[in-house]
Amino acid sequence: MKIAVDAMGGDYAPEETVLGAIEAVHAYSLDVVLVGEEIKIRRLLEKHGAAENIHIAVVHAGQVIEMHEHPAQAIRKKKDASILVATRLVKEGKCDAVVAPGSTGAAVSAALLGLGRIKGIERPCIATPIPSKKGITVLLDSGANANSKPKHLIEGAIMGSHYAKYILGINKPQVGLLNIGEEASKGNELCQATYPVLEQLKTISFFGNVEGRDIPEGTVDVVVCDGFVGNVILKFGEGMALFIIKLVKEAIKNSGFIAKLGALAVYPALKTLKKRLDFTEYGGAPLLGVNGSFIICHGSSKAKAIKNAIRVADELVVQDVVGHIRKSIEEEQVEQYDGEEV
């Protein structure tokens, strides 16, 4: 098992990506290939006593795509960008999966260009694990495709179901369609057209419509929605979590003496909570629907998030999630639906 990591991606690269890779090879039985500026990476490996680690290789890439660049344009211009070189390693069979911190747009572009789509899939999507009362709810698409047609939600339902089954270990994952009412007739045109097809799919267990509150409630294991909606929810949720924890701290501060005394002991608990609500802790979000295992990490990923992402990338390969998706897409004859109507 060899995981290619874009060592230059994200706000804390390459320090934290290199550190995450070192932690991963210590924790799991796999190899990591760090892709990026070789001199910098080797210097960091040396600094952390991993220069001679036989489970870590370095492949040089002379360019980096920055967060502010236009993803598709940058991918076209910078042929030697670390994310492209990492993706190529998988395409050429030299690595088994990619871990890509940094610009989501650049990662999606690199994956589409470098790996291509699974036959029958029109729009790959990003599956993000979100903490819920019952554990984890998978939200997809969370940002790859902002103008979904019914076909794309159908693809998402199938792919999300496999992710929940093989990576989260849920035996018969329940899939919900994110809507603004429970009845089949509710919602916007996209949902109304998608619902009856989801009901007919053979390879997933369709729960029906779910609403926004069902995501933290954990009513279903997989929530399918358009990428615009999913991305807005994700960022809103991150902001809300930080805001509420801030309010809790203020509420404690403004309480009486005993509360303040208790607060000293409560703060570590709040810190744990913050971590539980930190979506990045869960090991990145796989881009499902491309011909290969590809994990996208938050731009602000630190070593632990990188390490987790490497573990999830490993599981994606071991469980052959791409193969299972390929089989279902074929079985459901998803190509019968065109992108515009179903």
Next chain:
Amino acid sequence: MKIAVDAMGGDYAPEETVLGAIEAVHAYSLDVVLVGEEIKIRRLLEKHGAAENIHIAVVHAGQVIEMHEHPAQAIRKKKDASILVATRLVKEGKCDAVVAPGSTGAAVSAALLGLGRIKGIERPCIATPIPSKKGITVLLDSGANANSKPKHLIEGAIMGSHYAKYILGINKPQVGLLNIGEEASKGNELCQATYPVLEQLKTISFFGNVEGRDIPEGTVDVVVCDGFVGNVILKFGEGMALFIIKLVKEAIKNSGFIAKLGALAVYPALKTLKKRLDFTEYGGAPLLGVNGSFIICHGSSKAKAIKNAIRVADELVVQDVVGHIRKSIEEEQVEQYDGEEV
């Protein structure tokens, strides 16, 4: 000033609606007309010592629209439904505003049927105040229109701006377009088509694109989006808030002895926090764009929420928000945009 309250609407009607009305007439200088089953309402007024209160009148309505009914169908069938009778009182000039707890769909249908749209407005929308770091962010549309075209977001931007100015007292409200990136070119087709028009409007102060995290952050005063997205966010936010508070309690419980001791004092603070995050506390959500002042309240509204909604209804009338919207819509020549493209 006379506010018509649908006394039969919501999970706790008519007890809590009547109680809310009594509290409102004690707190503010206005009259309330309670619409619904007269005998039940009069009995409750008597029970709470308000049978002789000259600021409370009762108008009988023999039917009620239940939460589970199909809104538009129920409105057509039940001509004597309390929400329709209340709306008619405003239409006929006998009352100045409606307060409608209960089914949002029924309220919107009743308002459209009973009051009609402001000239130039194609889709009225629901403006919901959301707590943020800086105070309140107005989110609209939060559920009236699930298939928005650019024209509808433009209408929303103008209406939300007036609401923020006259009801929240913000001098030059900043209006943001909810999107999944900051640049003008980002997002789905709806946002891409809406952005350049918002830039040109003369009667609002357009900030540009905002993302999900900007809502709790309070980056702008008004956030404009499609009703599907707004409704999902609203319900997701409510669910998240409850979930996080539950996690905080658990985190405290699982901490050491001192934390538990402190927790006893922290719980009241958490309760206050829960209230601050309770969107219903803010006095309901106005339906903007109809020919009249119309406030929609959460189905689970209790007396305090009803009282707050009556206060906001009063302010809507005093500040002539409908008149200001009418003027801006005319000035911006909103009717030049058809519903499909801009």
